[in-house]
Amino acid sequence: MNKVEIFDPALCCATGVCGPSVDPELTRVATAIFLLEKKGYDIKRYNLGFExxxxxxxxxxxxxxxxxxxxxxxxxxxxxxIAKIGTYPTNDEFAEWFGVQTEELSEKPKPCLTIDLKPSK
Known part of the structure; x- marks a missing residue:
């Protein structure tokens, strides 16, 4: 099993959802890393601003x-x-490095709770 380490520039957050606009590339990478970690793969991410x-x-x-x-x-x-410089790995690259299907890296979380906000009568 491969060990992958990603060295990020100084970011306020790793998800891409902070600041005035959402960075879809950071969101994609954060999702893929979360799903790989959840499956037990050895992947680490470091932020220049904090580490x-x-x-x-x-x-x-x-x-x-x-x-x-x-x-x-x-x-x-x-x-x-060194596998990449200046850009984040694609989901295809993550899939190749960890021997998973590319589709497994973009799964949407399943809601565990639904809330009905219709006014009661």
Whole structure:
């Protein structure tokens, strides 16, 4: 089973739903990562704004940042080797790395509670 690490730029949140507009790419990545974690796969995500030491400690990531600067983020490592620089992995790439079907990475959560807001008479 592969280990995947994603080194994000400084973000206020990983989901893409904060700020003045929703970033659909961050939302897609957050959903895929959540579903992979839920299935027990080894995937980690680090935020430069909150965890800068991890970026410095990782030799591969630190080298890219020194050579190309922070605009090279996000950086994705698979088994400690750089797999992507500057863009997030696609759902097809996640599926390939973890041996799952692409469709499994975009499942919509099933509601566990429904609320009827019709006025009672």
């Amino acid at each position: 800068p030491a991890i970026f410095v400690e990782n030799k591969e990531v630190s080298k890219v940042l020194h050579e190309k600067g922070p605009n090279s983020l996000p950086i994705t490592l698979v088994e400690g080797e």
